[in-house]
Structure formats: C-alpha cells, structure tokens
Amino acid sequence: MTEFNTNMLNQTDKGAEILCIGTELLLGNILNGNAKWLAEELAFFGIPHYRQVVVGDNKKRLIEAFLEASNRSRFLITTGGLGPTQDDITVESLAEAFESELTEDETSWELIKAKLDSKNLSSPTIERKQALVPAGAEVIHNKSGTAPGIIWTPQSNFTIITLPGVPSEMRDMWKDSAAKLLYSNIQKKEVISSKILRFSGISESTIAKKVSDLIQLDNPTVAPYASLGDVKLRITARSSSKEDSHQLIDPIIEEIESRIGSFCYGKDEDSLASVTLALLNKRSETIAVAESCTGGQLSSALTSIPGASKTFIGGSIVYANEAKETLLGVPKKLIEEFGAVSKEVVIAMAKGIKKNLQSDWAIAISGVAGPDGGTDKKPVGSVYLGIIGPQDCEAILEDFGKYRSRQAIQTLSVISSLDRLRILLLSRS
Amino acid sequence: MTEFNTNMLNQTDKGAEILCIGTELLLGNILNGNAKWLAEELAFFGIPHYRQVVVGDNKKRLIEAFLEASNRSRFLITTGGLGPTQDDITVESLAEAFESELTEDETSWELIKAKLDSKNLSSPTIERKQALVPAGAEVIHNKSGTAPGIIWTPQSNFTIITLPGVPSEMRDMWKDSAAKLLYSNIQKKEVISSKILRFSGISESTIAKKVSDLIQLDNPTVAPYASLGDVKLRITARSSSKEDSHQLIDPIIEEIESRIGSFCYGKDEDSLASVTLALLNKRSETIAVAESCTGGQLSSALTSIPGASKTFIGGSIVYANEAKETLLGVPKKLIEEFGAVSKEVVIAMAKGIKKNLQSDWAIAISGVAGPDGGTDKKPVGSVYLGIIGPQDCEAILEDFGKYRSRQAIQTLSVISSLDRLRILLLSRS
Numbered sequence: 001m002t003e004f005n006t007n008m009l010n011q012t013d014k015g016a017e018i019l020c021i022g023t024e025l026l027l028g029n030i031l032n033g034n035a036k037w038l039a040e041e042l043a044f045f046g047i048p049h050y051r052q053v054v055v056g057d058n059k060k061r062l063i064e065a066f067l068e069a070s071n072r073s074r075f076l077i078t079t080g081g082l083g084p085t086q087d088d089i090t091v092e093s094l095a096e097a098f099e100s101e102l103t104e105d106e107t108s109w110e111l112i113k114a115k116l117d118s119k120n121l122s123s124p125t126i127e128r129k130q131a132l133v134p135a136g137a138e139v140i141h142n143k144s145g146t147a148p149g150i151i152w153t154p155q156s157n158f159t160i161i162t163l164p165g166v167p168s169e170m171r172d173m174w175k176d177s178a179a180k181l182l183y184s185n186i187q188k189k190e191v192i193s194s195k196i197l198r199f200s201g202i203s204e205s206t207i208a209k210k211v212s213d214l215i216q217l218d219n220p221t222v223a224p225y226a227s228l229g230d231v232k233l234r235i236t237a238r239s240s241s242k243e244d245s246h247q248l249i250d251p252i253i254e255e256i257e258s259r260i261g262s263f264c265y266g267k268d269e270d271s272l273a274s275v276t277l278a279l280l281n282k283r284s285e286t287i288a289v290a291e292s293c294t295g296g297q298l299s300s301a302l303t304s305i306p307g308a309s310k311t312f313i314g315g316s317i318v319y320a321n322e323a324k325e326t327l328l329g330v331p332k333k334l335i336e337e338f339g340a341v342s343k344e345v346v347i348a349m350a351k352g353i354k355k356n357l358q359s360d361w362a363i364a365i366s367g368v369a370g371p372d373g374g375t376d377k378k379p380v381g382s383v384y385l386g387i388i389g390p391q392d393c394e395a396i397l398e399d400f401g402k403y404r405s406r407q408a409i410q411t412l413s414v415i416s417s418l419d420r421l422r423i424l425l426l427s428r429s
Numbered sequence: 430m431t432e433f434n435t436n437m438l439n440q441t442d443k444g445a446e447i448l449c450i451g452t453e454l455l456l457g458n459i460l461n462g463n464a465k466w467l468a469e470e471l472a473f474f475g476i477p478h479y480r481q482v483v484v485g486d487n488k489k490r491l492i493e494a495f496l497e498a499s500n501r502s503r504f505l506i507t508t509g510g511l512g513p514t515q516d517d518i519t520v521e522s523l524a525e526a527f528e529s530e531l532t533e534d535e536t537s538w539e540l541i542k543a544k545l546d547s548k549n550l551s552s553p554t555i556e557r558k559q560a561l562v563p564a565g566a567e568v569i570h571n572k573s574g575t576a577p578g579i580i581w582t583p584q585s586n587f588t589i590i591t592l593p594g595v596p597s598e599m600r601d602m603w604k605d606s607a608a609k610l611l612y613s614n615i616q617k618k619e620v621i622s623s624k625i626l627r628f629s630g631i632s633e634s635t636i637a638k639k640v641s642d643l644i645q646l647d648n649p650t651v652a653p654y655a656s657l658g659d660v661k662l663r664i665t666a667r668s669s670s671k672e673d674s675h676q677l678i679d680p681i682i683e684e685i686e687s688r689i690g691s692f693c694y695g696k697d698e699d700s701l702a703s704v705t706l707a708l709l710n711k712r713s714e715t716i717a718v719a720e721s722c723t724g725g726q727l728s729s730a731l732t733s734i735p736g737a738s739k740t741f742i743g744g745s746i747v748y749a750n751e752a753k754e755t756l757l758g759v760p761k762k763l764i765e766e767f768g769a770v771s772k773e774v775v776i777a778m779a780k781g782i783k784k785n786l787q788s789d790w791a792i793a794i795s796g797v798a799g800p801d802g803g804t805d806k807k808p809v810g811s812v813y814l815g816i817i818g819p820q821d822c823e824a825i826l827e828d829f830g831k832y833r834s835r836q837a838i839q840t841l842s843v844i845s846s847l848d849r850l851r852i853l854l855l856s857r858s
Contacts, residue, residue: 027652036457036461039454296724296727
C-alpha cells in the first residue's frame with residue numbers, strides 16, 4: 001500500500017508536484033482552477049509543494065514531465081487526460097515512462113458499463129480503455145464520470161496520483177481517496193496555517209521596510225504581495241496542530257499591527273467594500289454614491305458584497321454634465337465656473353445624492369480617467385473624491401498618474417474613496 | 430488583425446515557455462490568471478507553447494527552472510519576483526543561472542526615483558535593486574509600477590522576457606515591449622494572421638456543431654473558445670504575406686457569418702458595450718440605465734468604453750426599494766403589488782430614468798442575484814430586463830439558474846440586456 005506521511009516528506013524535502021495535462025490550458029482557453037484547488041489542499045495537509053507544471057496531451061512531453069518529476073518530487077498529482085478519446089493518453093504515457101504493462105481493471109470496466117447503460121449510450125467501445133491501469137496500481141473510482149484515477153508507486157519514493165480534469169470529479173475523487181490516505185497515513189502531523197493582513201494607502205516597499213526583520217523569520221514566514229492599490233502580508237506557520245500554528249501567528253500579527261496597523265483595513269477575505277459596509281452597518285448608518293468617471297464601479301464594488309442592501313441605498317451615475325444637473329441638482333454655473341472635475345462640483349454631487357436618498361453618508365467621484373480629456377491643469381489621472389457624512393464634508397484631489405490606463409484610474413478611484421471613508425468612520429467612532 | 434513571423438520558431442520547434450514565480454501560487458492563494466492571459470497571447474501570435482511552470486521565490490529552484498527552460502524552449506516568459514523586497518529574486522537568480530554580472534540601468538533608476546518622488550515617499554533605497562539588470566539585457570520600462578522587466582538573450586537561441594506579477598502592469602509591459610519585439614523579429618515571409626468573431630446568445634457546443642467541418646481545417650484553423658456568456662471563434666491563417674492570409678481568412682468568415690451571423694455581435698476587440706454604443710452613436714441616440722441587482726455593472730461596462738460620454742448620459746443605481754421610488758418615481762403600490770423583481774417595476778424603472786435624463790433609450794434591470802432573497806416563484810437567478818426606446822417597450826424574464834454565483838448572475842444580466850438592445854437596434858435600422 002501507499003506510504004503517505006509528511007514525516008518522510010520532511011526528511012526528503014521532496015514534496016508534491018502538480019502536473020495539469022490539457023492543451024486547452026496551453027491555449028489560454030481556461031484558468032487553471034484545478035492547480036489552485038490542489039495547491040490549497042496540499043497546504044492544508046502540510047505537504048511541501050514546490051512546483052506546478054502544465055503540458056499538453058502529447059506523449060513525448062508527458063513522459064518527459066513524468067520522469068523529471070520522479071527525480072524531483074515524492075508525489076506527483078496529475079489532472080486531465082483520463083477521458084475515452086484519442087487525445088487522452090495520460091495512463092498509457094505513464095505506463096510507457098515507467099516501463100509497465102497495462103491491464104484491465106475488472107471493477108472499473110463493470111462500473112463504466114453500468115454508467116454508460118444508465119445513460120442509454122450504445123456500443124461503449126471507446127470507453128473500455130479507461131479501465132486500463134498499470135500493473136500494481138490502485139484504482140480511484142469515479143462516482144460521477146467514467147474516468148477512474150490511480151494511485152501508483154512505480155519506483156521507490158515516488159507515488160503518482162492521477163485525477164480527471166473535470167473539476168467536480170477531480171475534487172470528489174481527491175477527497176474520497178488521496179485525501180483519506182493522507183489523513184490515515186500521516187504520522188507526524190504537520191499543519192500549515194496562514195493568515196492574511198490587507199493594507200491600503202501604503203506601498204509594498206514601505207511595508208517591507210517596516211517589517212524587514214519579520215520577513216527574515218523562518219516560522220512563521222511573513223511575505224508581502226501587491227496588486228493594484230492593494231498590499232497584503234501573508235503570515236504562514238508550520239506546526240503540529242492548528243492551535244500551535246495560531247500561537248505562532250498571533251504574536252506576529254500583533255507586532256505588525258503595532259507597527260503599521262492604521263493602514264491595515266482587514267484580514268483574509270475582507271475587501272475595502274465589505275469592511276466599510278460593516279463599519280456603517282455597526283453604526284446603523286446608510287450610504288449613497290454619485291459617480292462620474294468611475295461610471296458605476298463604486299456601486300458595483302458595494303453591491304458585490306452579499307447583504308449590502310441593508311446599508312447601501314443606491315446612487316446616480318452622472319457621466320454627462322447634464323446628468324449632474326438633472327439627477328443631482330448640481331448648479332450649471334458651478335460646472336461652468338469650476339469645471340466638472342473640481343472640488344466644488346464633487347461636493348455638490350455628494351450633497352445632491354445624500355439629499356435625494358436621505359442617506360447618512362455619500363461619496364462622489366469626478367475625474368479624468370482618460371485616455372482623452374486631460375488638460376495641463378487637470379491631466380489624465382486627476383480625480384476629485386467628495387465625502388459627506390453627518391458631521392463631515394471633505395474633498396480630496398488624487399493624482400493617479402497620467403500614464404495609467406483608464407481601468408487602473410477607475411479602480412484606484414474606487415479604492416481610494418472607500419479607504420478615505422473607512423478612515424473617517426474609524427476616527428468618528 | 431495581428432501578424433507575426435514564426436520562422437525562427439518553426440525552425441527550432443522549441444516554442445515559448447511560461448514561468449510564473451510566486452509562493453502565493455504554490456499556496457493556492459490565487460488563480461494563475463497571468464499564465465492564462467500570456468498563453469492566449471502566444472496562441473494569438475501563433476507561437477508554439479508547450480509548457481507552463483510555477484515555482485516559488487526560491488533561488489535554487491528558480492535557477493533549476495531557468496536552466497531546464499534554456500534546454501527546452503526558445504523563449505522563456507516569466508512573471509513575478511521583480512518587486513523591491515527581499516523575496517523578489519527573479520533577476521539576481523537569472524544572473525546567477527547564466528553567470529552574468531548585474532549592472533544598474535541608469536534610466537530605470539531615474540524613472541523609479543521620479544515615480545517615488547511623485548508619491549512623496551522618502552528614502553527609496555530598497556527600490557534601487559529594481560534598476561539592476563544583467564549585462565546586455567534590454568530594459569522594459571514600467572509605466573505604472575516601479576518594477577522594470579528585461580528582454581535578455583543569455584545564450585544563443587534562448588531569450589528571456591521578465592514581467593511583473595501585477596496583472597495590469599504585466600499586460601501593459603507585454604503589449605509595449607515583448608509583443609512588439611515578436612512583431613519585429615520578422616525575417617522570413619511566413620506570417621500568422623488571426624481574426625476573432627464574437628457571439629452572444631448561442632452556446633459553444635451549438636456553434637461547434639454548426640461549423641464542425643471548418644474546425645477540421647488546417648489552414649486557416651478555426652477554434653472555439655467560451656467564457657461566461659461569451660463565445661468566440663478564432664480564425665488563424667499561416668501564409669507568406671499579410672494579403673495572402675486575408676485571402677485565406679475572409680472566405681471562412683463569410684461562410685461562418687452565413688451560418689450563424691445573427692448571433693455574431695462583433696470582431697476582434699469589440700465588446701457588447703462598444704458595439705451597442707456604436708449602433709446608438711450612428712443613430713445619434715442616447716441611453717440611460719436603471720440598475721437594481723447589477724448595482725452599477727451595466728453602467729461600468731458602458732463607461733469602460735473610451736468616448737462613451739457622447740452616448741451614455743448616466744443612470745440610477747436603485748438597490749433599495751425606496752431608491753426606486755425616490756430616484757425613478759416607481760409607484761410604491763407597484764412594488765407592493767408585483768414585487769421589486771417584476772415586469773411592471775422594471776418597465777417603470779426604465780420609464781423613470783428615460784424621463785429623468787431625457788434619453789432616447791433606457792435599460793432597467795431588477796432581479797435576484799443571490800445568494801439570499803430567492804423564493805419559489807422567483808428563485809435566485811430570475812432577472813427582469815426592461816428596455817424602452819423611441820418605439821419600443823419590452824420586458825424579458827431571464828432565468829440564469831439558481832446554482833450560479835452572485836457575480837455570474839450579475840455578469841449574465843449585463844450581457845443579456847446589452848445583447849437584447851443590440852438586436853432591437855439592428856431590427857430598427
């Protein structure tokens with residue numbers, strides 16, 4: 001039977017490798033959700049995972065990938081290429097790579113026939129090859145599809161687990177077989193736990209400077225990641241139990257918060273929209289928005305949060321100047337005198353929607369998202385954010401940079417306005 | 430239409446390999462969207478692409494991956510590990526792998542300093558390492574972030590292109606540099622040209638059946654791709670000149686259009702929003718929107734198109750019922766009698782915004798996006814779309830399915846409403 005404990009993995013430091021097989025991945029037709037899901041499972045089981053590979057349904061390249069993995073890793077988990085058609089060649093390529101014979105697994109063939117009968121399919125000849133497995137391999141049966149998987153150790157210290165490419169089948173079979181094996185065979189339980197802290201209004205490099213000593217740590221590790229307008233720190237601990245992991249992680253989180261806590265808007269799955277809505281909800285206050293250059297993206301961010309309707313009433317998209325006048329009552333002469341992208345207009349917009357919807361708070365955004373419409377005084381990337389609350393009324397001019405794309409300027413405007421409101425709400429509580 | 434010469438690639442049959450660098454990917458924290466996007470670009474350029482690899486920010490494993498790729502591929506495209514922090518080691522690992530010295534690129538350092546100055550950040554010392562490049566490498570400047578990339582040929586017939594992990598920066602830099610380099614490499618006269626036809630309201634499998642004979646062709650090839658609510662056919666020809674490619678592609682496009690042309694909404698970079706706005710613009714007509722369950726996503730789709738302001742006036746986000754009454758004048762008794770998700774209310778919403786903004790057309794959307802709020806009569810996924818024009822007034826009930834995510838139901842609502850308006854506009858012209 002298959003040996004499966006992380007103790008040995010730690011000794012060999014070889015870990016598990018994921019190989020996703022499918023030409024559609026190489027054509028960029030689909031996102032590799034299987035790799036992400038399996039990687040998360042491996043992290044959960046505390047199995048070191050150092051490499052993911054994608055290759056197409058090509059025998060030569062498959063065999064190369066198998067042999068490379070056998071020199072590098074303790075486990076190889078494959079997805080895809082188990083179907084009945086000519087281009088499904090994972091199993092035959094495996095047999096060839098490790099010089100094994102294929103034999104028919106009787107139970108698999110009975111199950112395949114039963115499944116095909118139940119769907120009233122005729123002459124299931126091409127499916128028969130799915131019952132072929134290398135000698136000595138253990139079969140993972142497939143409850144929903146016809147493609148079985150295998151768990152096979154063709155050479156010492158190298159075990160292959162094949163799973164189908166259909167995500168639901170892959171997940172069920174992993175849980176039914178491979179994951180159970182992992183549970184039952186783990187002797188030294190090592191668990192990886194991870195916590196994310198999310199930041200806004202501060203750059204990745206500034207954060208990295210402030211926690212440079214923590215980034216040197218071995219356990220837990222602290223790693224910064226950045227995406228547009230958003231930085232996060234991931235704190236990851238290896239320990240013998242979830243509880244012990246928390247005891248490693250919690251003091252580090254406290255330390256980070258004491259250094260840069262004011263920029264930290266949330267944890268794990270939080271977003272600026274969810275956090276801001278939660279702060280408003282706690283105060284039983286409501287919000288409305290008025291958007292020009294962001295054209296609905298702030299509203300979209302708020303309504304993407306399930307249950308937003310308790311707090312977010314609605315808003316106006318006032319893309320054209322006449323809409324600013326008609327829907328929000330912004331005086332025409334204000335737009336003529338100061339321009340649509342101005343402190344005066346953005347405040348009038350916020351006041352207008354707050355009054356119309358009788359909300360407690362309102363955010364208004366008006367700026368030059370480009371690519372056209374920039375001037376010397378107000379180049380592309382200039383965005384006014386207006387925020388009005390029970391006691392507050394402020395307008396901020398942001399300069400997101402004229403080289404940024406329209407989409408980036410819109411995204412940064414949304415992030416910045418939510419973050420500003422969040423900070424105001426915190427200062428008022 | 431894009432042309433690219435694959436002469437050199439055809440000779441070596443080595444193709445391009447994608448290496449995504451980031452511990453985050455190995456922890457299963459994020460989907461590898463960069464690999465998908467780059468794979469699609471490579472397919473678009475007709476560059477053979479046989480392997481994708483993911484490794485973490487670990488020098489030993491990075492160097493292994495670089496050297497393996499150098500034996501296997503003509504091009505290595507990397508993403509990630511270009512930031513200023515300690516765990517960003519892509520460039521130094523590259524230099525070590527190919528035994529090259531790192532030297533500071535003056536222009537890069539000036540640009541980094543300028544970017545940091547413009548944000549009033551102090552002592553940008555840790556960013557300085559981002560200006561280091563291997564001797565002989567060409568620098569790809571980064572317009573929005575501080576991380577530059579490189580194009581470097583450390584040994585004959587092996588070129589490395591490094592890009593940052595932030596998707597927006599990665600895409601911009603690919604388009605500005607790498608994609609242009611691939612164009613300019615043209616030596617021999619073999620050119621790959623590609624054209625995309627985009628469809629809505631028809632499934633990938635129905636399209637595939639209707640053009641099954643064309644999908645068998647060798648030159649040009651016809652390949653279907655599907656994403657949520659959107660199907661495309663890519664027609665790709667190899668030929669000795671641009672003109673010859675067109676002569677291969679054009680008859681196929683005509684044939685496809687004669688079979689399924691009514692579902693084809695556009696070509697290449699078109700979107701349903703851009704096509705619908707163009708149809709309105711041609712008629713010198715304007716549009717306004719009223720959104721409930723989509724919460725601003727229809728407005729966002731329209732305002733994502735540069736120059737939308739000529740045609741799109743604005744709209745109301747009426748997420749709460751009181752907003753439907755206040756902003757759009759939907760009678761309270763209509764909501765009480767028929768419910769907010771009803772034909773009657775969605776038409777009243779469309780009428781309300783059309784009147785408020787004096788637009789020629791209006792779209793209104795009200796539905797149950799979930800995950801909560803579904804009933805037996807109106808389960809999650811039920812969405813009413815209302816469209817009003819100079820001569821039209823119609824409401825459609827869509828059932829997108831109760832098992833779909835909130836995000837998917839919102840996206841499909843936007844797509845379906847734009848497609849319905851597009852068809853109405855075509856029937857009126």
